[in-house]
Amino acid sequence: MRAIFFEEDDARAVAARLLADGFEASVARERLAGEDDDEGHPWAVLSDAPDFMVELLVDEYDGWLDAADDASQPPSPLPPLDLPAAPKRIKRPSGD
Structure with a gap:
């Protein structure tokens, strides 16, 4: 989370x-x-503080939140898909 302030003392x-x-x-x-x-x-x-806590301090010290920094981070990778090893047979084999 990133909070922006114009005054150094507030930050x-x-x-x-x-x-x-x-x-x-x-x-x-x-x-x-x-x-x-x-x-x-x-x-x-x-900071790594919860969003609501930083929002309260931003309101108190007259700053603003910059959520764009969070969007620039790549999302966590998803686990690999469980794919079948062979194609699915739709018809019965010709020997039946």
């Missing part, structure tokens, strides 16, 4: 809260496309 407060609650959390500078002002870049908090 660090959210990360500290998640760490105190026993989840992993890190803060990084988020580079937006087309933004050339280094001071204008928002801050991202990356």
Whole structure:
């Protein structure tokens, strides 16, 4: 889950809260496309906390959730199919 904040203090407060609650959390500078002002870049908090918990903190600290990061990860592979070893016989053999 990734939460975005415009203020560094808010991002660090959210990360500290998640760490105190026993989840992993890190803060990084988020580079937006087309933004050339280094001071204008928002801050991202990356965490493994449950979605609802991060949503509550985002509401409290006036940020937003970025779910696009989750969609870019490949889905977990499915187990292999159990296929037959030979073709299925529809008609009886001619010897009957």
